[in-house]
Amino acid sequence: MEIDEIDAKILLMLQSNGRLSFRDIAKNTGISTPTVSARVKGLEERGVIRGYSADINPQTINETISIVTLQCRPKDLESVSTLLSEQENVREVMVLSGSKISARLVLESEGKLDAFLGWLESLENIDNYDIERAIRTIKKEPDAIITEGIQIVIPCYECRKPIMDNPVTEKMDGRVHYLCCGSCLKLYKDRYQRLKKGASISK
Numbered sequence: 001m002e003i004d005e006i007d008a009k010i011l012l013m014l015q016s017n018g019r020l021s022f023r024d025i026a027k028n029t030g031i032s033t034p035t036v037s038a039r040v041k042g043l044e045e046r047g048v049i050r051g052y053s054a055d056i057n058p059q060t061i062n063e064t065i066s067i068v069t070l071q072c073r074p075k076d077l078e079s080v081s082t083l084l085s086e087q088e089n090v091r092e093v094m095v096l097s098g099s100k101i102s103a104r105l106v107l108e109s110e111g112k113l114d115a116f117l118g119w120l121e122s123l124e125n126i127d128n129y130d131i132e133r134a135i136r137t138i139k140k141e142p143d144a145i146i147t148e149g150i151q152i153v154i155p156c157y158e159c160r161k162p163i164m165d166n167p168v169t170e171k172m173d174g175r176v177h178y179l180c181c182g183s184c185l186k187l188y189k190d191r192y193q194r195l196k197k198g199a200s201i202s203k
């Protein structure tokens with residue numbers, strides 16, 4: 001599936017201001033309000049739009065941002081990144097090439113830094129780490145770059161593999177469900193019906 005011109009216009013507007021009404025978007029793009037509403041619903045259902053949230057600048061409430069880069073053995077990458085992700089002060093974790101992990105750390109006070117470093121030092125499977133405090137943020141844009149023609153990759157609702165071609169869709173209970181192929185559709189529909197009857201979701 002592709003992002004067409006209409007989706008791209010809507011996504012760009014919502015990415016810059018998630019509080020815009022469907023009417024505002026319609027007025028600014030020349031797309032009709034019902035179309036905007038239907039497209040937004042579809043983008044939400046396919047998981048392209050994950051949610052709407054206020055973008056609060058941590059530095060205006062006296063919080064500091066630091067970037068932690070750490071190195072560990074390849075076999076520990078998974079467990080170390082999970083441990084980091086569980087820390088509330090860690091706001092973003094990325095596994096980098098070369099068995100490195102980068103984490104963005106936001107701290108409410110200086111005291112929190114000591115606590116965090118103490119915790120970090122206690123981890124056994126880290127070879128070394130580096131922590132640098134951000135002096136100021138020069139640019140911060142949302143991650144997704146929206147352009148017309150980019151592919152939307154939806155995981156199949158049944159097998160979870162990315163749907164590369166046109167999806168097989170099925171409307172059930174007023175919602176569109178996306179599947180990669182006919183056999184996944186059959187399995188999914190069976191499971192969906194059983195689930196509705198109150199049976200277990202497990203396959």
Ligand SMILES: [Zn+2]
Nearest residue numbers: 156159180184
């Ligand atoms: Zn599938």
